[in-house]
Amino acid sequence: MKIPPHGRAMETVLADLAAMGQDDLAVKGGALWAYVYDAGRPDLDELARRAHAMYLTPNGLDPTAFPSLLRLETDLAAMAAAHLGGDERVVGNFTSGGTESIILAVKAARDRAMARNPALGRPEMVLPATAHAAFFKAAHYLGLRVVSVPVDELSFKADVAAMARAITPATIMLVGSAVSYAHGVCDPIPELGQLALERDLWLHVDGCIGGFLLPYFRRLGQEATPFDFSVPGVSSISMDWHKYAYCPKGASIICYKNKDLRRHQIFACAQWPGYAVVNNAVQSSKSGGPMAAAWAVLNHIGDDGYxxxxxxxxxxxxxxxxxxxxxxxxxxxxxxxxxxxxxxxxxxxxxxxxxxxxxxxxxxxxxxxxxxxxxxxxxxxxxxxxxxxxxxxxxxxxxxxxxxxKGPPDWPALARGLAGLDAASLRPQDVAAMLSAAGLGGAGLPRRMAGVNGLLNVMTPALREVLLREYFNELFVQPPQSPGAPS
Ligand SMILES: Cc1ncc(COP(=O)(O)O)c(C=O)c1O
The missing domain is CATH 3.90.1150.10 (Aspartate Aminotransferase, domain 1)
Structure with a gap:
């Protein structure tokens, strides 16, 4: 596709967009059990759309230019602080999602640790093996080493004693999930908090998926592990609005116990001739839309609604x-x-x-x-x-x-076929052959996935990563020109 030489009519462009979505998973109606969180309330879509449109254009880059965005963000942080058992010292910032919130918490922990100990080598983060991949991403971006500690084999909860043994002089932070994505279980946050206090470490609680809903489940009588700021030793909590607070995507919050911790999250740069840069988030310029939509949805649903x-x-x-x-x-x-x-x-x-x-x-x-x-x-x-x-x-x-x-899967045979493959030494043509054997070669997306998933399932995580990276590198290329498509 090229930018059309002459602008096309609004209705035609919108019709094209609608047509593009016809193969997407249906996001409403209860048939989709991941990716999208559906309250089943059409009023929320209408409200979010209107609120988002209202604040589409103001730029969160500069809160002094758009005080409304400062107000929206501090309101959201205050709501999060109260919801997460925090006192008046708790502060927070709005981010685009759980991953950004986690990256910021890791950055704050890293910069604080380095300020306290400039001789610290490569910082380490000790986490239960069930922690979200976003921590690996944060470590990858920020130069930390991840120490992933096996969890209890049956409960899938963090093994606090094993995490304690994994601490070294380079450890700067511990992580616990409330709850984990894969199994929906809460790590023993009070014990992790105790460990953090004893060893003077930062404890981040990943409440991206569970932080908002757990307090409601507790109020409904469900047994729930304490995980919030009332637990001694908790330094920061990430919580996503765009999951069980049913706000549109692009909405999360990262909260800190106090401003002394949060200070290390903020990035300022005056070493260039342009405008003064000071950012609370990874994003610099950002739309006010997601924040306004989140604010509107929270106010509209309210505590009783949630x-x-x-x-x-x-x-x-x-x-x-x-x-x-x-x-x-x-x-x-x-x-x-x-x-x-x-x-x-x-x-x-x-x-x-x-x-x-x-x-x-x-x-x-x-x-x-x-x-x-x-x-x-x-x-x-x-x-x-x-x-x-x-x-x-x-x-x-x-x-x-x-x-x-159909009988039990023959994964051992598949695994034998892969044995001896070393992820690090695979050449691009080997990966291309594997992608094609897995049904991921060529154009388009496979419809039945069992073969692909079976193969990925028996691969080592390192091999899986190589294959998936290569797959995306092939997938995101210029689409072939279809006849009749706008050129
Ligand atoms: C526990 C947990 N942490 C972090 C994330 C990452 O959130 P996002 O996809 O919004 O970046 C998720 C996403 O499902 C999650 O479940």
Whole structure:
């Protein structure tokens, strides 16, 4: 595509955009069990759209030019602080998502540690092996070393004693999840806080997915591990508005116990001839849209509204856990404390189940085997899921039976085929051959994924990374010109 020589009519352009979305997963209606969090309330879409449009153009680059954005951000931080058991000293900043919040927390911890000890070598971050990949990304971007510590093999919770043993003089921070994405379990944050205090370390609690909803689940009587600022030793918490606060994407917050910690997050640069740069986030110029939409949604739903949505979510989750356990061949990994459920099937190809479910309109996310966690089906349950639980369970039972009839997967054979491959020494042509063998070669996206997922599942994580990186490098290229498309 080229920029058209002459502008095209607004309606034509919008029609093209609408047509492009026709193969996308349906984001409403309860068929999608990852990526998107659906409250099942059409009023929220309407409100978010209007609020977003209202603040589309003001630039968060300079809060003195747009005081409204300063107000929106400090209001959101205050709401987060109160929600997360913080006192009046807690401060926070709005970010584009969980990953950005985590990158900022790691930067703040790193810069604080380096200010306190300029002789510190390469800083280290000790985390449970179930922590989100965003910590690896942060470490990669910021030059830290990740020390990933195996978790308890059955509960998938952080092993605090093992984390304590992994601390070295270069350790600057500990991480715990409330809750983990893969299994929906909460790490023992009070024990991690104690360890952080004893060893004078920063403790970041990743509440990206769980931080907003856990307090509501607790109020509804669900047992919940303490994880917030009331827990001694917690330094910072990330919490995403664009997950279970049902705000549009591009909305998270990073909170710190006090300004002394947050100071190290802020970037200022006066070493150039242009405008003064001072940034609270990774982004510099940023639209006020996501912030205004988040502010509007929070105010519109309100505490009672969120409690009601949480109640729907909790009921849906309990029924799914109970229902999936009753299906022959399926089991739940760990004991989910929130609404993220991992369903394993030790004798069935879970990726076949996912493909079968897709033919019936369901979109479920695969999770690959990792350490003691076998390959499984991930479900992020949301409030809109409640209406579809019975249907989902009936199809899941059917699809598990159909997949079982195909016999158990021959992953050991696949794994033998890959044995001896060293991720570091693969040449681009080897990777291209593997992509094509996996069904990921050529143009377009594969429709049935069981073969691809089966192969990725038996790869070492390092090999998986090489293959996926190469896949994206091939995927994001100029699309072929289709006849009739605007040129
Ligand atoms: C626990 C946890 N942390 C961090 C993230 C990253 O959030 P984002 O995708 O908004 O960058 C996620 C996303 O699901 C998550 O579940």
């Amino acid at each position: 409690l009601a949505l949480a109640d729907q979510t909790l009921r849906a989750t309990r029924r799914i856990i109970e229902g999936a356990r009753a299906i022959d061949g399926l089991e739940i990994l760990g004991r989910p404390e929130l609404c993220l459920v991992a369903i394993a099937a030790p004798r069935i190809d879970v990726f076949e189940i996912i493909d079968e479910m897709k033919t019936r309109g369901w979109s479920l996310q695969p999770q690959f085997r990792f350490a003691s966690s076998p390959e499984n089906i991930h479900l992020s349950v949301s409030a809109a899921s409640l209406a579809r639980v019975d249907e989902l369970l009936a199809d899941l039972a059917d699809c598990a039976r159909l997949a079982a009839e």
